[in-house]
Amino acid sequence: MRSRFHLVFVVFCFTAVLVFAVYLRSANNRIFFDLCSCRGEQSRLKQELGTKQLLLEGLINPAALSRRFDGINTNE
């Protein structure tokens, strides 16, 4: 009876370790996938910021300001 109990216990532990190993492996994969996604998102946000910065530069650079002042003077 005791030896049967031992056998069940060993099989149970062995199965639990296997399930845990599989879980760890899939968690690792999932985290890596999340990391890649976050990196992509970060790069997209960075690019969006870059686009906005360029847009701003296009509006406030001396050439654009001069053009706008010329326009105001002409209208006046």
Add this chain to the structure above:
Amino acid sequence: MLLIGAFLALAGRCFYLQFLRNDHYIGQCLEQKQGRLPYKPQRGVILDCRGRVLAASNKVQFIKVEPRRVKDFKDLSSELQPILGMGAHEICKLINESNNPGYVKIKADAKPSECDAARRISSAVGVESDWQRHYPMGRLAVHAVGFTSLDNRGLDGIEYQYDKQLSGSAAQDIFFADVRRRPIRPAPREHSPADNNDVENAVLTNGVGIILTIDATIQQFARDELVRQYENYEAESAVAIVVEPKTGAILAMVSLPDFDPAEAHSTDPDNRRNRILTDEFEPGSIIKPLVAAIALDAGAVNKVEKIFCENGNYSGRGFGRIGEYRRGFGDLTLREILVESSNIGMAKIGQRLGKDKLYKGLRLFGFGKKAGIDLPGEADGLLRPAHKWTGYSVTRIPFGQEITVTAIQLVRAFCILANRGRIVRPFLVKAIVDNDGEITELKRPLPPVGYVVKPEVAEWIVSDAMVGVVNEGTGKRAKLDKWQVFGKTGTANIAKSDERGYSDSDYVASFIAGAPVEDPAIVVLVSIRKPNKILGKGYTGGVVASPVVGKIVEKTLNYLEYRYARADF
């Protein structure tokens, strides 16, 4: 026997697969399991001296279609139409007329929402991203900054000169992918990352940033004034350059006609030339202060003696006949020769100096060789060796004929004068910064290594003779109330291209000036080629170029004064 044979065949097959074809099958297996994500480096930024963006790269998304995987072009076009805001017939036409069955670009610069929606429609629709170069200031500093090709290689200006540093190095991520090609684990690197050409193992390095000495505000002043005069006089071309004489830092460089860098590929190649560096011209009278400085330094003339200027008609054996531009003169001092811009006076100074001293002096001022600026395409100019000179040469070169120069050489020579005879080398790149914004290389001006002419000679030419040109002579239109300007005009005839001699209608009108005379902060050169004489507005350096220089000097000094005042505050 049959069984043994079968086992042997099986063993043979195993050996073949395990040893002979091992690499092939491992490769195939990895191809299936691994995914690759290539990274293109971001091209470095180009900034002006105050950190304003002249050129920068930004990622843009393209929506693409793989025509061979599309079952019905019309259906796909109709589905894409509302998402992309394009006509279905237009999309259908693009897919139909594509020569490449694997790729057709449908929309460039697509918004993220468009990309997400388009991707969901069909597996034949994909999204790709690539770097695109932007020039927020457009044509303002286009000849200095340059432009890139469609594949982001520098083709002109700083973009070309510093292409390697701006480009950075590409890399790619290799990872194990699941059945839906989603990355699940990074793949181990196989080689050492030491090999720079090995993209698989390289580390992604974005291009470095380059800070120029150009100030966009001064550039705008110079361009505004030059464009106005260029259009008023219907000139063929025009250049303007503003330099800090103490260091040689170029604050502005404008070459007209210019072009929009975003449309560089469809622009006339002639407009893409930076004429400040590439175009050689006979300088005319503008060179006179330099020859006078050489003569004074060599002791061939002094400040007080009078030189007889032959009442406007000087001829002799071996050097032909020399006349004046407007009227003849009698006895003139060196100062008066420069103020009145007498050709005969300068020819006589040339004869006294002799060809060897004149040649050496002009070489020391940097003529006949590149100024060494960090831009491509610079011309040498033409200053023939002294042993090839004729009797004409020694009398013509002192008033700017038989010698060709570039605008950068001319401005460099006058910077030397303004810098009390000390050598100056013009430069355009101030610093190189890495991706964290740290300065990795600071370009310093040339150390003060020697003098081209004695400081007192350079000072007299600048503060006496050249001031006289502006106050009493041909450069009056550049006179300012707030600052004392020094300068020299030049009106050079252009040699005929089809026969000997000079054209009577084509001129290069130039004016070079600096201010304030006590401690020159800037030297400005404006040179306008072929102003239209028929308009009757004038064609000389004093009329066409000097007002432009006056305005540039005034605006720039006001601006610099304000800038330094703010810095002190």
